[in-house]
Amino acid sequence: MKILKTLIRVYVDKLDSALSFYEELLGTKAEMRFAYPEVHLELAIVGDILLIAGSNETLKPFRNTKATFLVDSVQEFKSYLEQTGAKIIRGVKEVPTGRNMTVEHPDGTIFEYVQHFK
Secondary structure (H helix, E strand, O other), X not given: OOEEEEEEEEEEXXXXXHHHHXXXXXXXXXXXXXXXXXXXXXXXXXXXXXXXXXXXXXXXHHOOEEEEEEEOOHHHHHHHHHHOOXXXXXXXXXXXXXXXXXXXXXXXXXXXXXXXXX
């Protein structure tokens, strides 16, 4: 059970302009870009930033999530977090890149856990 990377979440209305800005700012190209049609979002990863693009309405359910942890096993983290008093807000489900879940830690902070499939 390991956190592989921590991504800062940045919510934007237009992905293309935000992506160009962050690629130039960080001096690196996006390592991943994908649509998540089920929830009407577009996402991209640039360095340690996860850009999440959509309308105010589509972003609303996600704005309280502070960061995303890329992990080696969502299921192992789910078991561990439940034992430590965390609350599973959105259970493990399939997403375009693998599996994810959203968790409220005992201190009230909300995080997304994602396991990418290669």
